[in-house]
Amino acid sequence: MSISSxxxxxxxxxxxxxxxxxxxxxxxxxxxxxxxxMGVQEGALGLALxxxxxxxxxxxTLASQIIARLGGHRTALFILLPCMALFFAIxxxxxxxxxxxxxxxxxxxxxxxxxVIVNVEADRTEAALGRRIMNRAHAFxxxxxxxxxxxxxxxxxxxxPPAIHLAGILPLTILVVWLLLSDFQPGPKRSTETADDxxxxxxxxxGIMVLVGVSLSAMLLEGASIDxxxxxxxxxxxxxxxxxxxxxxxxxxxxxxxxxxxxxxxDRHAPDTVARIMQVGIMLGIxxxxxxxxxxxxxxxxxxxxxxxxxxxxxxxxxxxxxxxRAAAVNVAALAQFSFVIFLLGPPLLGFVAEHAGLRWTFGxxxxxxxxxxxxxxxxxxxxxxxx
Numbered sequence: 001m002s003i004s005s006x007x008x009x010x011x012x013x014x015x016x017x018x019x020x021x022x023x024x025x026x027x028x029x030x031x032x033x034x035x036x037x038m039g040v041q042e043g044a045l046g047l048a049l050x051x052x053x054x055x056x057x058x059x060x061t062l063a064s065q066i067i068a069r070l071g072g073h074r075t076a077l078f079i080l081l082p083c084m085a086l087f088f089a090i091x092x093x094x095x096x097x098x099x100x101x102x103x104x105x106x107x108x109x110x111x112x113x114x115x116v117i118v119n120v121e122a123d124r125t126e127a128a129l130g131r132r133i134m135n136r137a138h139a140f141x142x143x144x145x146x147x148x149x150x151x152x153x154x155x156x157x158x159x160x161p162p163a164i165h166l167a168g169i170l171p172l173t174i175l176v177v178w179l180l181l182s183d184f185q186p187g188p189k190r191s192t193e194t195a196d197d198x199x200x201x202x203x204x205x206x207g208i209m210v211l212v213g214v215s216l217s218a219m220l221l222e223g224a225s226i227d228x229x230x231x232x233x234x235x236x237x238x239x240x241x242x243x244x245x246x247x248x249x250x251x252x253x254x255x256x257x258x259x260x261x262x263x264x265x266x267d268r269h270a271p272d273t274v275a276r277i278m279q280v281g282i283m284l285g286i287x288x289x290x291x292x293x294x295x296x297x298x299x300x301x302x303x304x305x306x307x308x309x310x311x312x313x314x315x316x317x318x319x320x321x322x323x324x325x326r327a328a329a330v331n332v333a334a335l336a337q338f339s340f341v342i343f344l345l346g347p348p349l350l351g352f353v354a355e356h357a358g359l360r361w362t363f364g365x366x367x368x369x370x371x372x373x374x375x376x377x378x379x380x381x382x383x384x385x386x387x388x
Contacts, residue, residue: 005183010125010133013187015180016077016118017137018144023085023173024111025148025252028226029245030092030155030162032234037162040097042231042359046351048097048104049227053345055108060116060337073117073186078177080117084110085173089166115340119332123321124187135262138314142256142306145226146249153245189328204334207323210379211316212338214275217370218312219339221282221305223347224362225251229302232359237295250299254306262311271315271380279374281308283367290364305363312373313339315380 007015035045087107094100122137155165204212229251230244237243258278266274285304292298320335321328350362 003179007180007183009185009187010129010137012181012184013118013121013125013133013137014140016081016121016184017141018147019081019173019176019180020084020114020118021141021144021252022148022151022176023081023169024088025145025226025248026152026155026166026169027088027092029149029152029230029241029248030165031227032231032241032244033156033162034092034100035231038094038096038100042228042351042354043356044097044351046227046348046354048094048100049348049351050345051091051101051104052108052111053340053348054101055105055110056112056115056340057108057337057345059109059112060333060340061112073121074184076113076117077181077184080110080114081177082170082174084114085166085170089163089170092162092166112336112340115336116329116333119317119336120321120329121187123318123328123332124189126318128187132263132266132318134318135259135266135311135314138310139256139259139262142252142259142310146252146256149245149249149252153242153249156241156245204338205325205331207325207379208320208331208334209338210376211320211335212342213376214373214379215313215316215335215339216342217279217282217366217373218309219343220346220369221286221363221366222251222255222309222313223343224350224366225302225305225309227347228350228354228359228362231354232289232362233295233298235359236292237298239295243295247299247302251302251306254303255310258307258310259314262314266311266315271319272377275312275315275377275380276374278308278310278312279370279377281305282370284308286363286367286370290360301363319380 031045035042038045040048084107087103087110091100091103091107094103118137118141119134122134126133152165226248229247233239233244233247234241262274281304285301285306285308288301288304289298290301292301316335316339317332320331323331325331347362350365353365354362
């Protein structure tokens with residue numbers, strides 16, 4: 001009996017989130033080495049990273065068609081997860097920012113489709129179980145990213161070239177997909193999902209745009225921490241390579257722990273209240289990172305940002321999937337599409353802020369956006385889930 005056959009359906013969903021994050025996350029602890037190898041400043045590196053954003057946004061827009069062409073959710077996961085690892089392994093061989101931009105586009109294309117699959121499957125499984133698992137599913141994404149951060153930190157400290165490191169992730173991804181997802185089956189569709197009149201492009205409604213605003217600051221600060229925390233530690237404190245990777249891992253770990261417990265918290269407390277408390281945590285984390293006099297204090301700031309960003313996007317995803325105006329996949333794709341503009345396009349552009357104003361401002365500039373998200377969080381609902 002395989003490992004996958006012993007897993008419950010929701011556990012296979014959790015595994016899919018973790019594998020996705022691990023295959024993706026190994027790139028980011030190696031960004032300082034990639035930047036140094038190309039001999040570029042933060043602005044040029046940021047523009048190169050937009051290649052991932054370009055591919056992801058195209059894929060999110062056309063996710064339903066891409067998934068259908070690949071044969072549905074199960075087959076698509078088996079194809080897309082190893083392909084994403086392969087494309088990142090190829091991209092890190094780029095010798096300049098222009099080449100890196102174009103080589104990252106295929107990786108982004110796979111990311112967008114995977115993002116829709118795992119979130120829709122989490123929502124369907126949540127409905128079948130009759131209890132919330134969305135935050136816990138995203139916790140496993142963060143656990144996977146934490147593992148990638150630690151593994152990448154060790155590889156960086158040992159001086160393993162990024163090309164060899166990322167090439168090794170491909171067979172590891174294939175093995176883990178086979179071990180944990182070989183018995184994966186798509187969950188039953190929600191009653192609110194329909195196949196009729198599904199638009200080819202996931203255009204946002206006004207309700208979805210409000211949810212984009214709710215997740216705005218969390219997505220930007222989570223993305224900034226992923227893209228720039230390792231380079232922040234290296235440039236601001238001249239820290240060892242391991243500490244750069246540890247900054248990435250610290251954000252992911254506190255995010256994972258908080259997300260893992262968030263479903264129980266949201267069952268007892270109003271989602272908008274939970275979101276606003278977490279937004280206060282983001283504010284505190286930004287301030288700590290901005291004024292940190294040492295690497296240890298900076299890690300505390302990244303820990304606060306990780307915890308603060310933990311549940312806001314999953315709560316918005318749940319709210320989008322439960323809207324009855326369109327199919328869940330369309331609403332999820334629409335929210336993900338515009339949220340990922342912030343998550344994937346915003347942080348790379350912060351490279352220009354880092355280059356001209358300093359790396360501390362890549363985080364400080366997010367404070368006004370936290371205030372905006374705080375004001376819009378009422379869209380998540382004002383009653384505990386257990387009272388509905």
